[in-house]
Amino acid sequence: MNAADMLPASDTLWLALVVLGGSLAASLIFLGVLLGRLRETERRLDEKESRHETVLDRLQENEFRLRTIIESEPECVKLQAEDGTVLEINPAGLRLVDANQPADIIGRKIFSVVAPEYFDIYRENMRRVFAGEAVVYEFRAITLKNRVAWMETHAAPLRDARGNIYALLGITRDITEHKQAEEQARRHHTELARVARLSTMGEMATGIAHELNQPLSAIANFSRGCIRRLRAGGMSPQELIVPLEEVCEQAERAGDILRHVRDFVRKREPRLKSLDINQIVRAVVKFTEHEARHQCTHVRLNLDPLLPKVAADAIMIEQVIVNLVRNAIEAMTEVVPSRREIVIQTRLFDSDSVEVEVADTGPGIDGNLIDQVFDQFFTTKPEGVGMGLAISRSIIESHGGKIRAESSRDGGAILRFTLKISAQQSHRRERADSIHS
């Protein structure tokens, strides 16, 4: 699962939950208020000690009916006192907190199932409800069976006939899965941002170039100054010691800068997992969709659905494909919009690798530049950085694959890279082969 697939979907899901939750909460609050009124009437009748059996029966019958509705409600519904004591809870609620019977939780404090670090947040929200507010809050729960789960509660005050708040009505649902998805998406994004920082290092590359230019020009100036003096003659060798020492210092300075850059772009070891390359391609297409559409570029996929899984670091490979697609888009800005097309293909390359190809209908790559396009800082674009392909190559090579560029017969550029089929997969294939033979 990746962010692009996940985020929009979970966003809509989220919205749906909120809307649903909202209306559910409203109706249940309504029910709750009714319940409160009924109780109040009951109490007053008791006080007066006038026993109008029929009325009471009807009331009880009503309350029973309401209770049935709540009982059959699929979400956890509970009533809590101001001090957090659970007054009532429906079967769905019992399941949510892993209670076997109502007695396990009714009469106990809700805090027995709230993670301690959320006590304060929970108390604050309770306080607000008893002050008359409807609130929504999240917390981490530790159920009666010590299961950890993320919960979300919509809570509202229950009032009696005089308008006094006597309980909190809460509807709680388990949002663990949603939370995990959210967390995963967040992590994916930071990772992606980190790798993206490396490949779209426009700022940084200019900075490095400027930085390196300093010691390099100093070296050139000192040396030229020495040569000129030597040519002119009448110079004692001693006089050259200081400037030559300066030259050495500046060379060291340049070396330091390069070391720094290397540390910065140091490729972390790829974390290889068994991945479906087609899924990665689709994710990238989503990432770049906006850019492509903006440039009127049509992206066509031609993916072999039967490919074995590859051993790859998803984020790194995504980054490579993003670079290739971006280059393709950038290469076609001079092409008439109706002819701007990118075709991404995946195919089996040989017995242990899979190939990904990104082809465009741009001008292609000049034959005698083909060897240079993968060099760091090689660019033919006015605003180019020249790091995209260099980084792509280092990523692919760290995966044990190869990346190549060529121009197609009808002009456009074709970039291809290979990735190793994951060990588990080739294993399975071998087994399959041996079974067959």
Added chain:
Amino acid sequence: MNEPTVFIVDDDQAVARSLRWLIESVRLRVENFGSAQAFIDGYDAARPGCLVLDVRMPGMSGLELQERLAAQRIHIPIIFITGHGDVQMAVRAVQAGAFDFVEKPFNDQDLLDRIQRAITRDAEWRDRDLQQARLRALFATLTPRETEVLELVVEGLSNKAVANALGLSAKTVEVHRAKVMEKMHARSLSDLVKMAMQRQG
């Protein structure tokens, strides 16, 4: 004091020292300043030469220094040194009146040639300024009447026409005219015309 000096303003000490070492190899005087502010504080506009300025500097940038100098009517020629990809900045600088720019990494001869040209240009500017100042001083010695006569004479009017225009006798005009020539150290009418034009230019 009248020997031209190359003023280097660069925040990078090593680069500044190396420039100095290079430029001194052609027997030019060099002075280094570590920042634009240091230059503003330390520079005496009477000193001839040129300015070698790094476009990018922390604090006041090279371009800002250029603006500040222009605002103070200090016209020392500026050679900007620009880094990789700063061409736009250089263009802006030249539009704002910079004398020249070199892009790093530069050829030493190229830089030294540009510095020579800048120094020559500075000398010419100073010379022209001096001439103008001298002329202004000379003009200041004329009486109002002499000035009136001068204005008409350089317009090509004859003594007689000037006399008519000012309501004087031709004789008086002749006396004024001789006085003007003498005060202005002009040897001929065309000398005088030149001076009048320079004063305006």
